[in-house]
Amino acid sequence: MTGQRTYKVGISGSYGGLNMGDEAILQSIVAQLRASLSVEITVFSRNPEDTLRRQRVDEAVPVREMTRGEACRVMSGLDLFILGGGGILFDTEAEIFLREVQVAHEMGVPVMIYAVSAGPLKTRSAQQLVREALNQARLITVRERGAKRTLEHTGVEHEIIVTADPALLLEPEPLPEGELGRIGLEDGPCVVGMSVREPGPAAPDIDHDFYHALLADAADFIIDRYDAQVVFVPMEQRVLDMQHSHAVVSKMLRPQRASVLKGEYTPGQLMTIMKQFTFAVGMRLHFLIFAALQGVPFVALPYSAKVQDFLSELHIETPPLKLVNAGRLIAHIDHNWDHREELREHIKSTLPELQERARENNRLLVELARSLPESRDQDRQAQRCAI
Structure with a gap:
């Protein structure tokens, strides 16, 4: 890429080491971008030190600590700003x-909304914010059809392109020697x-007592029926996944056959660990994506539209969490266990089309970047910022 511009x-999203799914998204965005263009990448991160340690980026800034003026100064040096990917446009955090x-709009910096999910968006204030911000974007991609419907319902009139999650392009990475042992x-x-999902703003309808008991019953069945070990995989180790995993174990009749993964891993290393699983049962979207990428047949507990939409893309019929009881879940696990090789082959056959759609995000981004003028009057643009 010598001689190229x-x-x-700039990239902003839910980054900073809190969630392995989000880190997988960022890692994929960065890898594809660097393979396509000569770039200097600044990440707006909740934990800049963690981002610089994990990701191949040039700079990371503390997005939640910055004043608006500080954000303006960083933005004034950018040619292009990316928001996404992931499930970041919902009522309590859209603002x-x-x-x-x-800020990017005010500074004249072109914006791409990159493979996001949207919802729940029920409040008028959140809907207005999303509508006004996205209608001014240069390019919008979403990772599922449900997100497109949600954004259209809020009044977004800009073209919305349905692609797929960037994490579908992630590759496994080696573990430290002896780690599996x-x-x-x-x-x-x-x-x-197995994976859990804590209640929170992005999943307001989860009853943790209900799903703890549900997963505990399922884990005991798996242990007794298949003579298996159960390993809980916290996708948010620094937040509440660890605590909720232990809460499920505490309700089990056979807790001695269960463990919670405690090490700190990259998303690619977590994929390598998951390759050791015979089967998976999970709630979190990227736990299911990692399982699919590693050829591990799974049963999902769809707690949200984004999980249900991913299953629909794979043509896997699964009832939503609120319509599942212990008996129904165990029967579903037992059926899919008996047909796990067929399920593995089915997932393998449907993944390539989704992965090709995931690549479309970067293709569109590169096309947008190459259409930009050679330079912006950054000094003049910076004067627009209220410092």
Whole structure:
């Protein structure tokens, strides 16, 4: 790429080491962008030190600590700003994630909304913010059809292109020597992975007592029926997934056959660990994506539209969490266990089309970048910022 223009690109989302799914998204965005263009990348991160340690980026800034004036100064040096991907446009946090988008619009920096999910968006204030911010974007892609419907319902009139999650392009990464043995997954018995999802603003309808009991019953069944070990995989180790995993274990009748993964891993290393699983049962979207990428058949507990939409893309019929009881879940697990090789082949056959759609995000981004003028009057644009 010698002699090519170097683009200064900012990326903002739920980044900073809190969630392995979000880190997988950022890692994929960065890898594809660097393979396509000469770029200098600045990430607006909740934890800049963590982002610089994990990701191949040039700069990271503390997005939640910056004043608006500080955000303006960073934005004034960019050629292009990306918001996404992931599930970041919902009622209680849309305003937080859209602040930098609004700043970019004021500074004349082109904005791409990159493979986001949207919803719940029920409040008028959140709908108005999303509508105003996205209608001024240069390019919008979403990772599922449901997100497109949600944004259209809020009044977004800009073209919305349905692509797929960037994490579908992630590759496994090697573990430290001896790591599988240290965590008991090397040459061991049948292992089934499980994932939980804490209640929160993005999942306001989850009843944790209900799903704790549900997963505990399912884990005990798996242990007794298949003589398996159960390993819980916290996708948000620093927040509440760890606590909720232990809460499920505490309700089990056979807790001695269950463990919670405690090490700190990259998304690619987590994929390598999940390759050891015979089967998986999970709630979190990227736990299911990692399982699919590693050829691990799974049963999902769809707690939200984004999970249900991913299953629909794979042509896997699964009832939503609120319509599942212990008996129904166990019967579903037992059926899919008996047909796990067919399920594995089905997932393998449907993934390539989704992965091709995931690549479309970067293709569109590169096309947008190459259409930009050679330079902006950054000094003049910076004067627009209220410092």
